Amino acid sequence: MTDNRQLYVLCDTNAAVRDAHLFRKKGGPLLVALLRAKKAKLLVPEVLRMEYINQFIQAGNDALQKATKELDKLKTFCGYDISGLLPKTQFGEAQALDILAQLEDVIHTIPTTPELKVAAADRSINGVRPTSKTDHGYKDCLIWESLLTLAEGSEVMLLSRDEAAFFDGQVLAPNLEKEAKDKGLLLTAYSSTKNPTLMPLVDALKERFADIAASVTGDLPVDDHPIIQAYMQSERVAPVLPKDPAEDAPQPVVVADGELEALLAAQMKPFELLDVKALGFVSYLGRTEKQTVIGLLVQSGVATEAAARNALERLALAGSIRDTGHNYLAVQGHQADMAAQLVEPEMIKLTGLGD
DSSP: OOTTOOEEEEEOHIIIIIITTTTTSTTHHHHHHHHHHTTOEEEEEHHHHHHHHHHHHHHHHHHHHHHHHHHHHHHHHHSSOOGGGSOOTTTHHHHHHHHHHHTTTTEEEEOOOHHHHHHHHHHHHTTOTTOOSSOOOHHHHHHHHHHTTSOTTOEEEEEESOHHHHEETTEEOHHHHHHHHHTTOEEEEEEOSSSOSSHHHHHHHHHHTHHHHTTOOSSOOSSOOHHHHHHHHHOOOOOSSOOOGGGGSOOOOOOOTTHHHHHHHHHHHHHHHHHHHHHHHHHHHSEEEHHHHHHHHHHTTSOOHHHHHHHHHHHHHHTSEEEOSSEEEEOOSHHHHHHHHHHHHHHHHHHOTTO
16 A cells, blocks of 8 residues: 555445444454545445444344343243343343444544435436445445545445445455446455454455554453442342342342443443534524434444434433424534534534535
8 A cells, every 4th residue: 555545444334333243243353444544434434334223233133132042041940030231122222323423533534415316326226336236225335335434545445245236246346346446446345254353354454564464363352341340339139049048138238439420421432423413413403493403423334323313302401402393503602603503514414504
């Protein structure tokens, strides 16, 4: 890679979420470390970001259902119930937002503009790859059209297991290769069909940046989450064999000063970005119908509809915005001015206001 060529990496949802659990395992930590070390970027068009979040939620719920069933079975074998450690349904949204917030420094987002939507629709209707015969592939078309907006001279490494959309065998489809070349992009594609991990891409980066790769550890540890730490500090494993009832009497939980506050703050961290953006959107618009600003937040890729609605309700309860029943009104002041200024570039792209 030359000094002035920006490197981007694009991973499809199967690889990023289903295989690597949003870059937590199967090559994810190493990929992120290499990107940071080389000032490369993880390319995440808005439509892909929303798919990341939605599939993370679904995959988490699937795992939760299996775990609930197996722990119920385990209870009959070991004599005690540890299902209380399991998260609640829909826990995945907060986790996905938390991970994406931690990766914000390496993520390059491409907003979904009306022009990109039209181009993707034309491609899908005309059956041009990455449209496939079995799937109209509108999302893949939108992701591809977003990729083509990168600056001339950019380098892109694409990882996908969708051979019908992107590959002829293990080779990138000729029409896609030509389109990228015509746009002045250096594109390399890797199929994860035979190796359902991030490793086909990571191995290529390891070979290229061997000095960095040698110093990076494997998968991220999963026992350092503050909720897990609190549980392990306060809960005792129930004995398999009967003991004196006095020994099993509930023990008082010792909570250090500020410990609960710190745990809650850690859990709420993923929503800080959403709250700031929600405040900025309302402050920028001044007055807006509820569903309009919710739609804009979803379109921006920062939240699902439920999360966006909850953020706006929190702001209204805090007095940062006003809820008139059908609309949200900005509350004039320095806070609103700062929030509006922060989101102004994005709002211009989303609404055209301010052009």
